[in-house]
Amino acid sequence: MAVEIDMSGQVALITGAAQGIGYETASLFGRAGAAVMIADLNGEAAQQAAEKLSADGYDVAATQVDVREPKQAGAAVAATVEHFGHLEVLVNNAAAWTVKFFAKQTVEEYNRDVDVCLLGTMNMCKAALEPMSSNGGGAIVNLISDAGRIGEPRLVAYSAAKAGVVGFTKALAKEGARFKVRVNGVSPGTTHTPGSDAVVAQWGGEEVVVPAYPLGRLGEPSDQGYAILFLSSPLSTWITGQILSVNGGYSMPD
Numbered sequence: 001m002a003v004e005i006d007m008s009g010q011v012a013l014i015t016g017a018a019q020g021i022g023y024e025t026a027s028l029f030g031r032a033g034a035a036v037m038i039a040d041l042n043g044e045a046a047q048q049a050a051e052k053l054s055a056d057g058y059d060v061a062a063t064q065v066d067v068r069e070p071k072q073a074g075a076a077v078a079a080t081v082e083h084f085g086h087l088e089v090l091v092n093n094a095a096a097w098t099v100k101f102f103a104k105q106t107v108e109e110y111n112r113d114v115d116v117c118l119l120g121t122m123n124m125c126k127a128a129l130e131p132m133s134s135n136g137g138g139a140i141v142n143l144i145s146d147a148g149r150i151g152e153p154r155l156v157a158y159s160a161a162k163a164g165v166v167g168f169t170k171a172l173a174k175e176g177a178r179f180k181v182r183v184n185g186v187s188p189g190t191t192h193t194p195g196s197d198a199v200v201a202q203w204g205g206e207e208v209v210v211p212a213y214p215l216g217r218l219g220e221p222s223d224q225g226y227a228i229l230f231l232s233s234p235l236s237t238w239i240t241g242q243i244l245s246v247n248g249g250y251s252m253p254d
Contacts, residue, residue: 137180
């Protein structure tokens with residue numbers, strides 16, 4: 001018989017979901033039957049994304065959040081619980097990166113990369129743990145990056161921040177297990193998004209970048225979205241503390 005991912009009755013909060021990987025992930029969750037809170041720094045874009053997905057028949061709402069601010073992270077979680085009644089899934093997709101040699105980066109630039117990617121992830125997780133654990137558990141998926149696993153030049157601060165998310169994910173998985181909260185990471189290779197496409201252009205375009213990928217193409221948002229959905233779903237209930245690389249073979253962890 002067919003195997004399907006059924007997220008009916010589940011509520012997911014996805015950060016950075018107004019476009020790119022976050023938006024595609026929200027759409028996939030909707031298709032799987034989940035209700036979704038679109039959270040983004042750009043509140044207007046979040047609302048527009050929610051309206052598009054609602055027009056497709058999905059149960060979606062929107063909220064504005066700056067994940068760097070603990071109070072805003074808490075407010076986004078509270079808004080989700082108030083609107084939908086509960087929260088089972090948190091996807092930490094919001095990110096920021098500065099493409100520049102580290103010696104040329106300003107303190108403000110590398111602080112932003114760390115604040116959004118690492119501290120923002122921590123802020124959102126801290127806010128979500130209580131409502132998840134008090135409701136019988138849940139699943140957290142943190143977006144990592146190949147940069148955080150192997151390091152990338154001109155993405156040094158971003159690499160450091162994402163490496164921090166790897167360690168945080170593994171440690172929180174051990175701590176959260178007692179509350180039946182699973183914590184995993186998805187580590188994308190270069191994926192077509194508005195932000196990444198600009199970086200690829202800086203690197204010389206796809207003709208320069210694609211040869212590094214054994215599967216012969218860059219990623220699509222759906223490649224990441226399916227992995228996120230799987231790690232959030234009932235099909236992965238004995239998986240926690242793992243980092244799943246979705247990268248076309250660019251790098252291969254042990």
